[in-house]
Amino acid sequence: MEDWTAALDRDDAEAAWDLFISRYRRLIFAAIRHYAQDYDDVMDVFARVCEALREDDLRRLRAYHAQAEHRARFSTWLVTVVRNLTIDWFRRRDGRRRLPAVAEELPPRQRQMFEHVFLEGRSHVEAFELIRARESAGMTFKEFLRELHAMYRAVREGRRGSLLRELHPVLPIETRPDEASAVEASERQTLLERALATLSEQDRVAVELYVAEELPAAEVARIVGLPNAKAVYNRVYRALATLEAHLARSGIGSADV
Amino acid sequence: MNSHTGDSGQVAKPDDIELLRRALAPHLRGDPPATPDCLDHDTLAALAEGALDPERRAAALPHLAACMRCRSVVAAVARALADPEVARELRAAETDRRGRGHRRGWIAAGVAAAAVLLLFAWPTRFQEETRPHRAPPITAAPAPQAVFPEGPVAEAPSLRWTPVPGADLYRTALFDARGIVLYEAELAGTVATLPDSVLPAPGETYWWQVEARVGFDRWVASDLIEFSVARGPGR
Secondary structure, three states, X not given: OOHHHHXXXXXXXXXXXXXXXXXXXXXXXXXXXXXXXXXXXXXXHHHHHHHHHHHHHHHHHHHHHHOOOOOOOHHHHHHHHHHHHHHHHHHOOOOOOOOOHHHHOOOHHHHHHHHHHHHOOOOHHHHHHHHHHHOOOOOOHHHHHHHHHHHHHHHHOHHHHHHHHHHOOOOOOOOOOOXXXXXXXXXXXXXXXXXXXXXXXXXXXXXHHHHHOOOOHHHHHHHHOOOOHHHHHHHHHHHHHHHHHHHHHOOOOHHHO | OOOEEOOOOOEEOHHHHHHHHHHOOHHHOOOOOOOOOOOOHHHHHHHHOOOOOHHHHHHHHHHXXXXXXXXXXXXXXXXXXXXXXXXXXXXXXXXXXHHHHHHHHHHHHHHHHHHHHHHHOOOOHHHHHOOOOXXXXXXXXXXXXXXXXXXXXXXXXXXXXXXXXXXXXXXXXXXXXXOOEEEEEEEOOOEEEOOHHHOOOXXXXXXXXXXXXXXXXXXXXXXXXXXXXXXXXXO
8 A cells, every 4th residue: 555545545635645746746747748848838737737636635546546456557547647638738728829849840841731730730732732832833742742741750750749649630531632522532531441340359459559559569469468579460461461352342452542 | 660571471561551551540530539438547557558457458459449549548658658757757656665665764864964964063054043953843834835946847046935924034955865965045035046066967866945934943844845957858
């Protein structure tokens, strides 16, 4: 039993909070800094986390402590809660369209792409049209995609990419220039989701975590209960073949995805 | 990602994986709301750390396969757990659970030893008010509260605390992690600017405390406050 839980059992909420924050403050800060590097943001989020954990007489902490059985370590549970509170805090910063620190280091054109795509919520095609109309009349869509890809890679990599990866704003369904309408793009996405649904649950989760979430194969193995990274590769390879076959039956080749 | 070999000996081309990755990109699939079926924090945390028992994992997989929100949380927490700074603090928190009582006692012993040295071995201004002990007498006056620094900070050029009604003098002391006194001062205000020679160094842990004089021979003390200065951008 930890000393803060003993204080909770004595119904001494103030002592419980002091003991808890004294022990876990550094972990909370570390979990917040995984997403935010700006000092003021970190302190603001920390204040919000403390507020949320203290509210209703330490309701969240009491609820965890009251559980008869715990599946995870308390510290990992705490990281999960802090992650959710941090992301919610950033999402609620409405109206503040300031360029995050991660984008300030981008070259000018990529910074523009970032503003159009992530701050204004425009589709890639809209962003392309805007940039081409304003300054880069000669830019081809291929050149735009190359810079766009570089921009995504730059902002998603490293510590500063963690927040962006989490926030990923809702965007209109992507429409390629050669597609007749957004409806076709939406249909393409629906067929892909249906193909994914044909996989076993373990295979689908492995594919989603390895491919979409880009987790290392060893991490995926641990999460889904496979013995090692090689087992993940095997499952993903087989799932890929299954998806290709399913999509081919619907008249969609892999290059169309 | 390099190409890899499945158990059939065939090679999955990186292009195929990349095509699928682009098609499955979260920003194309919207931001689904939480549902009553979504997994609780404890289960999500256990999945992320690979600690969920096989039976519970099998029960959670169907929802995880269908719910992008829960998958995102599991992936996010897994990434956070792999962050070196988070991993370091997780280890510290886990070992601290067992050793904190010892460490607190050691720090207190170090601080007490420093206090004894102050009083009896090192002539300082504090000796003008020698008293048999430094423990604050019982008083109804509120104790000063540390304002800054506390916990991890970018820099610590000064020590700041809340004023105490009726206090005419404050004394503050800064200790290193071994309990050695680095700086001490008596002042009327609530800010003690640290001289360049004792500015806290990045990566080190420090402690400080402030006492307020609220009457003749009556002092109220703050808690002992721990802080550390973050390393530079290269950390």
